[in-house]
Amino acid sequence: MEVRIERLDHYGRGITHINNKICFVENTLENEICKIKILNEKNKFIEAKTETIKEKSSDRIEEECPYSNICGGCFLNHMTYKKENEFKENKIKNIIEKYTSISPSKVTKIKYKERDYYRNKITLHGNSVLGYKKEKTNEIVKIDKCLIANKTINKIIDLIKDEKEIEEIVIKTSNDENNIMISITGKTNKLNELLEIANVLRINNEYKTKEKTIINQIGNKKYYEGLDSFFQINKDLTKELYDEIVNYIKDKKYKNVLDLYCGTGTIGIYLSDYVEKIIGVDNNKSNIEDANNNKKLNNCNNIEFICNKVENVINIFKDIELIVVDPPRKGLDDKTRNYLKTINPKSIIYVSCDPITLARDLNILNETYEVKTITPFNMFPRSYHCESVAVLERK
Ligand SMILES: C[S@@+](CC[C@H](N)C(=O)[O-])C[C@H]1O[C@@H](n2cnc3c(N)ncnc32)[C@H](O)[C@@H]1O
Known part of the structure; x- marks a missing residue:
């Protein structure tokens, strides 16, 4: 069957219509004419794959990655980077338009850096072969390299790629790639080689190195990072994202600031030179341990951390002028959202x-609050995910 792709959905899949049903076609672009094969037909939608593309879009490029659309990571390998950034900016605008009463004109130009070799962390799974799911x-696709993992991680992939008894391996590096952390579940026959390169090596929960953390740098701040602590995965763009917040707050001389869902305290510490006092909250013990060490590492005396769920402590704060929130994918819960209004800070910055959950919140x-700007950040090139920073001011 031959179809014309009308537009892309939020996952970057082409959309067309067959017999009045919406049909999703992977790996296609707007206005392409394709011969498709139906894979799955449900009551309300159809899923199809392309057999041949009869008329190609000028935004189409050759896919460099051998695991494109197979390994579960990148689904936008077939479009130019320019098109990808346009797609993501429009996706945020469309979501804001569809789910809110906020004008999509509040969405500013997308920010981006390198398309390749940007990730400072990957997890591979093993079951006689080692790769992504x-x-x-649960099917594992064996990989020999990864276009989005940084080059140091790729060297480690090359070293362990034929191992048969690794069940899971997490590889993390500092943003400058000078420090490496590896955690393995299962068995490796490359122990000596890994000990030579890794600053931190943990096998089946037992540390094989003296060090348990590495140091990562963003701008002029340094951060300890453990194998289990959260750290932004884009080694190039995180500084830009944090600078976006600094640029907004730097002349405002806020007295009391909250950094909610603070992870290892990265944002709070980054902002600490510009405000009087900050309190960071995160429910992960390992993150808060790192956050307290980061506080010392940066001689930062105006920040305190609380290890608890935000929703359990949000009602204790008073006289707060700025709240930064950086929640996980599910966004804010009802209690936190309501308390943000009761606390009534002058500004809220929502990372x-x-x-979708950003739009809901x-x-x-x-x-x-008036939403002043929503800035998309392409923190995850080649995937359909996109980070945003929204700035809100009390009406
Ligand atoms: C997206 S990360 C933010 C990290 C940090 N702001 C950064 O830039 O590195 C979300 C964080 O929320 C924490 N978290 C998840 N649910 C939480 C909750 N209910 N209360 C407090 N923290 C939570 C996680 O431990 C994680 O560190």
Whole structure:
């Protein structure tokens, strides 16, 4: 069957219509004419794959990655980087338009850096072969290299790629790639080689190195990072994202600031030179341990950390002028969202990795706060994910 692709959905899949049903066609671009094969027909939608593309879009490029659309990671390898950034900016605008009463004109130009070799962390799974899990399955796709993992991680992939008894391996590096952390579940026959290169090596929960953390740098701040602590995975763009917040707050001389879902305290410490006092909250013990060490490492005396769920402590704060939130994908819970309004800070900065939950939360906060800007950050090139930073001011 021959179809014309009308537009892309939020996952970057082409959309067309067959017999009045919406049909999703992977790996296609707007206006392409394709011969497709139906894979799955449900009551409300159809899923199809392309057999041949009869008329190609000028935004189409050759896919460099041998695991494209197979390994479950990158689904936008077939479009130019320019097109990818346009797609993501429009995706945020469309979501804001569809799910909120906020004008999509508040979405500013997308920010981006390198398309390749940007990740400072990967996890590979093993079951006689070592690789990534195919999307929504437990099937492992063996990989020999990864275009989005940084070059140091790729050297480690090359070293361990034929191992048969590793069940899971997490490889992390500092943003400058000078420090390496590796955690293995299962067995490796490359122990000596890994000990030579890794600053931190943990096998089946037992540390084989004296060190348990590495140091990562963003701008003029240094951060300890452990194998289990959260750290932004884009080694190039994180500084830009944090600078976006600094640029907004630097002349405002805020007295009391909250950094909610603070991870290892990275944002709070980054902002600490510009405000009087900050409190960071995260529910992960290992993150808060790192955050307290980071505080010392940066001689930062105006920040305190609380290890608890945000929703358990949000009601104790008073006289707060700025709140930064950086929640996980599910966004803010009802209690936290309501308390943000009760605390009534002058400004809220919302860092989000899921535009749908961001839109839901902004639409509610919009009753008392004006959304000034929503800036998309392409923190995850080649994937359909996109980070955003929204700036809200009390009406
Ligand atoms: C997206 S990360 C933010 C990290 C940090 N702001 C950064 O830039 O590195 C989300 C964080 O929320 C924490 N978290 C998840 N649910 C939470 C909750 N209910 N209360 C407090 N922290 C939570 C996680 O431990 C994680 O560190």
